[in-house]
Amino acid sequence: MEYYSYVNIFEQKGVAYILLLSFLVLAVLLIRYLSGSGDKKTARKEGADS
Amino acid sequence: MSNAAVNSPSLGSELARFLKFLLQELKPRGKWLTPFNIISIPTILLGLVILYFRFTQGLGAVTNLSQQFPWGFWIGFDVITGVALAGGAYVICFVVVVMRIEKYHSILRVTVLNGFLAYLFYSGALLLDLGRPWHIANPIIGNSFGYNSVMFLVAWHFFVYTFALFLEFSPAIAEWAHFDKLRKILSKLTLATVILGFTISMLHQSGLGALFLMAKPKLHPLWYSEYLPLLFFTSSIYAGLSMIIFEGTISHHVFKDLIGEKTHHAHDQIVLGLAKGAAVTMFVYYFFQAFILLHDGERWKLVTGFWGFWFLLEIIGFVLVPCFMFAYGVRHKRLGVVKVAAIVTVLGVILNRLNVTLIAFNWYAVDRYYPSWQEIVVTLMVVFIEVWVFRWFVTRMPVFSRK
Numbered sequence: 135m136e137y138y139s140y141v142n143i144f145e146q147k148g149v150a151y152i153l154l155l156s157f158l159v160l161a162v163l164l165i166r167y168l169s170g171s172g173d174k175k176t177a178r179k180e181g182a183d184s
Numbered sequence: 185m186s187n188a189a190v191n192s193p194s195l196g197s198e199l200a201r202f203l204k205f206l207l208q209e210l211k212p213r214g215k216w217l218t219p220f221n222i223i224s225i226p227t228i229l230l231g232l233v234i235l236y237f238r239f240t241q242g243l244g245a246v247t248n249l250s251q252q253f254p255w256g257f258w259i260g261f262d263v264i265t266g267v268a269l270a271g272g273a274y275v276i277c278f279v280v281v282v283m284r285i286e287k288y289h290s291i292l293r294v295t296v297l298n299g300f301l302a303y304l305f306y307s308g309a310l311l312l313d314l315g316r317p318w319h320i321a322n323p324i325i326g327n328s329f330g331y332n333s334v335m336f337l338v339a340w341h342f343f344v345y346t347f348a349l350f351l352e353f354s355p356a357i358a359e360w361a362h363f364d365k366l367r368k369i370l371s372k373l374t375l376a377t378v379i380l381g382f383t384i385s386m387l388h389q390s391g392l393g394a395l396f397l398m399a400k401p402k403l404h405p406l407w408y409s410e411y412l413p414l415l416f417f418t419s420s421i422y423a424g425l426s427m428i429i430f431e432g433t434i435s436h437h438v439f440k441d442l443i444g445e446k447t448h449h450a451h452d453q454i455v456l457g458l459a460k461g462a463a464v465t466m467f468v469y470y471f472f473q474a475f476i477l478l479h480d481g482e483r484w485k486l487v488t489g490f491w492g493f494w495f496l497l498e499i500i501g502f503v504l505v506p507c508f509m510f511a512y513g514v515r516h517k518r519l520g521v522v523k524v525a526a527i528v529t530v531l532g533v534i535l536n537r538l539n540v541t542l543i544a545f546n547w548y549a550v551d552r553y554y555p556s557w558q559e560i561v562v563t564l565m566v567v568f569i570e571v572w573v574f575r576w577f578v579t580r581m582p583v584f585s586r587k
Contacts, residue, residue, distance in 0.1 A: 150478060153475060154475075157471045160467070161468075164463070164464065168463060168464070168511055
């Protein structure tokens with residue numbers, strides 16, 4: 135007999151939310167990291183030079 | 185008769201001048217005995233011999249293709265992988281022409297040329313794989329549109345996008361041939377063709393993934409997903425950016441005499457900018473994969489044994505690791521790390537496309553498909569001819585910025 139199985143979204147919702155939140159938090163951290171000025175020593179030196 | 189009419193050259197004389205100029209330009213320049221020529225010329229000649237047998241005796245004479253594996257290395261590598269790696273053209277065109285980020289303007293022409301040649305040769309390699317190559321025109325001329333198939337979309341998009349890339353590059357050809365009026369007209373078309381090209385690229389990059397949606401029983405469940413089109417599109421962005429970094433690094437060594445000093449110095453900043461884009465896109469792609477793995481409750485249980493290891497190797501080793509390498513390289517301005525990351529990423533994209541088309545396809549089959557040496561030689565021939573044509577273009581036309 136043919137039958138259908140459905141994905142139980144309630145069972146997985148918690149993990150999906152955690153994954154989504156971690157994506158958003160990590161995305162912000164990654165962008166901040168990429169926008170940084172590199173090594174702190176170099177940045178300080180560049181700031182002092184300017 | 186006005187003075188302008190007397191002074192302006194006739195069409196006939198202009199054509200005669202252009203033909204003479206073209207014949208002059210077709211003559212070879214530079215040294216013949218270079219390592220690249222020594223390797224590529226015999227390979228191209230051997231490839232042509234193999235193609236003779238392919239077209240006179242059929243696909244079975246030179247390939248390991250069968251009824252169970254009708255798509256082999258020529259489709260998996262040349263077409264599916266080649267098109268993904270050519271994705272840099274639509275990304276850079278969008279960034280420079282639509283978003284007006286002038287920083288990347290100096291790499292616009294060379295990227296468009298790379299994209300155009302990649303589409304011409306790699307999607308052109310489709311002709312080698314078709315049992316009846318002359319039927320390739322059917323979706324275009326309407327003999328048999330087949331608009332229920334994803335192939336219809338892919339065929340039209342390849343055709344239109346290759347033409348759009350040619351139009352985007354055409355001002356450089358007009359400049360080279362000293363057709364000043366034509367160059368002005370073609371330059372005005374750039375914005376429209378870029379918008380058209382970008383839209384079409386998004387659709388056919390994802391369309392290539394959609395080709396495998398109907399192969400659900402054949403593709404390993406770790407690679408099969410209803411989101412394959414989205415994954416193909418996202419990965420084409422960082423594949424293209426990594427390929428620009430890789431090709432740009434080689435070009436700046438090989439063609440350094442053709443590149444202006446200012447552009448040469450600005451290249452490092454361009455590479456870091458591209459790496460930043462690649463890192464963000466790879467990060468998004470990685471999470472797409474994580475969401476897809478979680479979406480179907482039973483799917484993560486498949487991450488076991490050889491196929492589980494192979495899947496994790498692709499996702500972690502060739503996506504997450506180079507993503508971090510790009511981020512580290514950008515943050516600390518380490519160009520060496522960025523260039524290694526670009527190579528790892530290109531290898532990762534090749535691995536992903538080969539997994540979907542060959543390795544994880546019919547994964548349960550007892551008799552596996554392995555490409556024959558003839559298939560590999562013909563693929564190398566296609567790549568080498570493309571490099572030869574690219575070299576001809578860049579040594580004659582204003583492709584690199586002289587500033």
